[in-house]
Amino acid sequence: MVKMTIDGDEVEIDASATVLDAAEKLGIEIPTLCYYAGVFREATCRMCAVELVAKGRPGKIVSSCAYPVSEGLVVETDNKNVRTNRRLSLELIFSSHRIKCQSCPRKGGSCELLELGRQYGVEGVPVCSECPLHEDDCLLAKGEPCLGPLTIAGCGGVCMDMLRVCEGCRGPVTRSDAVREALHLYDIYGIDTEEVRRKLSKYYANSEFYDRLLKTVEEVMTWK
Amino acid sequence: MEVKIAPVSRVVGHITLNVKIEEDEIKAKLKVLNDPRFIEALVVGRRYDEVPEIVSRICGPCSVNHTLASIVALENALGVKPSEDVELLRELLCQAVNIQNQAVHLYFLALPDLVGCENIVDLVRQYPAAVKTGLELKTSGNRLIEAIAGRIVHPTACVVGGFTETPSQGRIDHAIRMLEESRKYAVEAADLFLGFEVPELDSVSDLHLVTCGQSKYPFVGSSLSASDGTVFASSDYAKSIEEEPQTYTTAKYCLLNGSSFYVGSRARLNVYAKGLADSAAEYVSKLRLPLRNPFENIPAKAIETLHCVERCIGILNAIKDRKLKTKSDVRVSAGEGVGTLEAPRGVLIHDSNVDENGIVRRYNVITPTALNGKHIEASLEELAKERIDQGKSDEELKLGLGSLVRAYDPCLGCATHMVEIAIERL
16 A cells, blocks of 8 residues: 555555546546546546646656556646646647547537537637548638638538538637637638628627637737 | 317427317417527628528528528519529429428328327337338438538528539439439328328318419419419518417417418418329329318328429439529629518518618518418317317317317427517506
8 A cells, every 4th residue: 555645635545556546536536538447548648647746846747547656646636737738638639530520429418528628628620620521622712701710620511512601600619729720811811801700790799709709810910 | 168288299399279168259379389589680780691591590390491581582682683593493492391391290290190199109119111101201301402402401502692502413313313212102101191081170261372483383483372363472472461469479470361371281282283293193183172171281291292202303304414503693782572482381481671781671581380370270269169069078179179280280480479568457
């Protein structure tokens, strides 16, 4: 048996256990995606990241599902460092995950990935990722005000299949950089941001995202 | 005595039915329970190109009809003339929606009444083959809509001026093959639903209203014709059709020149029976036209489904090897316009007023169920009177009233409008 500290609470646990086991014993929740008790413990998703606290220097981030406990270990499971790390991991997962929510058997609220995305403010990839899969031409490049770069993917790109611009019905991508990337695209293709703003107001008016978006537009405009 | 059915099951949306039976008078009230949705107010202040997409949300099952009616209304307001091909494709879409909607109503809402099943779960257990036929028919309608309009619900390709994309040759060929296969299901449906004895009931008023158009059995057209011989342009609808807010429900019910009337499959068949496709026309001989019994709406729907399958194959074959012109230029100008077409449940009217910047200033929608409302209530009163005279029990009366409402196939989501209610205090 070894003694260790998680988020300020001391716990005594078998020496062969992992930090995740110890946290579970204390009732502290750590999000996991790839970990499955007794089946899979390869620490590939890195959602269970925690910080090993060391005096006087930045702590080390480790995957709690695979990191063994040791005597006197001090761990923090929920601080700024950990959250940033988890958000980064989620963005990496989303960037290569083909979000086909409509045909996914986990739709209807049982998807941990979307749930975590919501918690950490990382929601999917934009609709722009749908078009190449369907070999649809980019409507932005034709100068049409498409909301694709700002809208969350998963619809299957049905509008662009019929050569119609994305109207944003599925909700906004909340990835931190999405709005900036989108505005950059609108700038390149010379699309009237006023027209984009009008289109966005259809589904998002009075939402928090809409206010934030307008602020970002102002910021980007003042840089020029 | 008061008979209450709350809610009426197996209808699209939520309604309750109150029938008050007194010595000398029977009063039926159909109460729509859906909350007001303010769709007509939502589109005011929005530009014309956004409106079809918003009003499409009025109804899931016939979102295509709402989209198209809205587009026609706006095109009339802006003075846009769509090409002949566009009109043909719109006709095709309306018929595809008709196949899909009628299949759902026939097999899942009406059939349990006819075979005496209590609910759909019962029906699936006892008549699995029929349920499968119904689903196959619905699927073929769905796939056809998807091929032409891009999406089954809330179509993406339909815009003011035409279609964003012309259906490809491959897609048309595929749709033809699929419909050829589902023809046998439509024949099965016609055989099944014309074989039932429907309950006896004479129509309270035989006034009915249909859309007049170019084709022999039109679904899209620019004027309306009533069975009393009056024909009027769609834009003059307000002179003849009076929308009446009701104190007891959020839906507005309508009167035609002061009397109740009906729309839908039964009305269409009464007027256009001669325009039916050959295979569907054979079945008409089994009915006595004009159909005066509201319950005969059910066999009428089955005949229409077969007709629509045939007509869709016909239209698809006609456009197969042709280059289609599906886009017209849209120039914004101020104006007023009305769009009318036949939704599965009957005449649908969209009325728009657009200013010189293309911003919608006024919008009005009249749905088939709002048109039918008064006639349903009158028929219910008639049915209650007849059944009481025959000395039927309360249970039988309730069952009869419920199945009569379902025979009209009301769709309540779309019938809901805001109504101002004035409170009177003495």
